[in-house]
Amino acid sequence: MRRGDLLRFATGSSRAPLDGFDPPLTIVDGGPLGPSGGLPRSHTCFNQLVVPRFGSFDDLAAAFDTALEHGNEGFFLS
Numbered sequence: 001m002r003r004g005d006l007l008r009f010a011t012g013s014s015r016a017p018l019d020g021f022d023p024p025l026t027i028v029d030g031g032p033l034g035p036s037g038g039l040p041r042s043h044t045c046f047n048q049l050v051v052p053r054f055g056s057f058d059d060l061a062a063a064f065d066t067a068l069e070h071g072n073e074g075f076f077l078s
Contacts, residue, residue, distance in 0.1 A: 002068060005068045006064070006068060009040075009042050009049075009067060009068055010025060010042045010044070010047065010048070010049040011025065011042075011044055011047050012044035021047050023046055023047055024047065025047045025048075025049070026046075026047065026048050026049070027048075027049045027051060028048055028049065028050045028051070029051070029053070030050045030051050030052035030053070031052060031053065032052070032053050033052050033053060033054065038052040038063070039052075039063050039066060039067045040052070040063060040064055040067045041067075
């Protein structure tokens, strides 16, 4: 997995701040998947990653690949 992309997806920045995250980086249980499935979501203002429950690790990895590939389009801070 691409750590920088995951960090950018969750926080809006591809690098960890030298003085730590404020608020802290958290991972939240997004609950069970509905019939239409779901992708991980993020709340960058709160450094929060919301991950739905998946039936297998392969499903989780595929969902993160999709989210990281398309989730940062149009959202880059300089």
